[in-house]
Amino acid sequence: MLASGLANDRLGHAYLITGPEQVGKTTLARTFAQALNCEAPEAQRPCGHCRPCKLIAVDRHPDVKLVSPEVSGRGKLTLKIETIRQLQQDLNLSAYEARYKVAILERFDAATIGAANAFLKTLEEPPGKVILLLTATDADMLLPTISSRCRTLNLRPLSPDLIEQSLATRWRVPAEKATLLAHLADGRLGWAVQAAQDDTILQTRAEQLAHLHDALAGRRAHRFALADKLARKPETLPDLLKTWLSWWRDLTLLNQRRGQPVNLILSNVDEVERLEPLAATWTEQQITASLNQTNAALWQLERNANTRLVLENLLLVYPLSQPA
Ligand SMILES: [Zn+2]
Known part of the structure; x- marks a missing residue:
């Protein structure tokens, strides 16, 4: 869906990526931001090696903002209205160097009602050349006015076999540890990779x-x-x-x-x-x-x-x- 949107120049201005914790929602959002701003020939985007790709991979690109909720004492996440206002000011400025300004809003299901309502204005009238990528573990927690304005991608948990294979081949995790982590991961590759390291x-x-x-x-x-x-x-x-x-x-x-x-x-x-x-x-x-x-x-x-x-x-x- 994302690749064909890029290839056919039919991009939505807002996407909602849902799925369990650490399944790869923010990773996908970052990869999409790279594809949007990559300097390699179209067929190779995202290349992972050009300047924009490298900066986006470490959240240092001036035109790609990652916004995360704050964590309180018991691990409760809250995305506050002040954070949204700050982002909105930023999005209203034109891009420094990118083709698209991108905002990745992690765990938008942690937004307060005030924050969600404030953000609604941006969703309704997004500034030009801005693409909004929201992630959420629980799409039911979002206001319908928010989710109905986004194109939704639902990331499903991966099978233990697939996680085990990835750990063994891409991250070179020893077999026994890969098996254990793949089963404990509950379908979340991001968790398995983190636990391996x-x-x-x-x-x-x-x-x-x-x-x-x-x-x-x-x-x-x-x-x-x-x-x-x-x-x-x-x-x-x-x-x-x-x-x-x-x-x-x-x-x-x-x-x-x-x-x-x-x-x-x-x-x-x-x-x-x-x-x-x-x-x-x-x-x-x-x-x-x-x-x-x-x-x-x-x-x-x-x-x-x-x-x-x-x-x-x-x-x-x-x-x-x-x-x-
Ligand atoms: Zn690139």
Whole structure:
């Protein structure tokens, strides 16, 4: 769609790229901005080597603006009206050197109502030679007046096989690590590449799973102590709970396929030996309740509930891993 728009000179003035976190939305937006301003012959755009391509790749091109939401304490994203106003002033100036001025607005679903309404004016009457690229993980969170004025591209998660292949060939990740990351990635190549380059991501996951196993093996008093300890680092909790959630999802899958050959797609492939006996021991109700409560805990934390209480309630629902 983007390539044919370029080739036929039928470009929209605004595009909305949707898809899960780290699936490649901003990467695609940047690549499109490069194609729009590349100096190579048309058939080779984006070349990746000319001056505009190189500057855009590192977000340093004067005519290509990347606008991101701010992150608050608990990882909540907010795109503020001041940021939009600043961008609008900038877009009203003519381009320094580019064919097209481009604004990449990351995670526009994090825009406040005020910011979204302010931006609507730009969408309705965009300055000439300006192309607006919005990204969002949740298109339903956008005002219909915004999304209806954009051409939408939906990026779907990639298969683990494709991610594994990319990691092995393009980023030269060793086979075993590539397999694990491809399964943990949940279809998001950007996450897999980042985790391949930054060892702290897998280390953090190992710590998060260690906390989970610790909780499952402990009784009430032990779990309350753990909840108290974890609650002291509220900023780490959304990520921790997402790891736990993925573990419970795998357990649900294994439990439902009890007795049948396991040829299904698990995320935590390195945990199979631990998961299988538990899937056979715990009831479907116990596992489903744990999965649901983990989901609920994430939801409650996003809405500023009392962190320690949320964790205590969660850990009370989890079954015991070693019956007395
Ligand atoms: Zn180029």
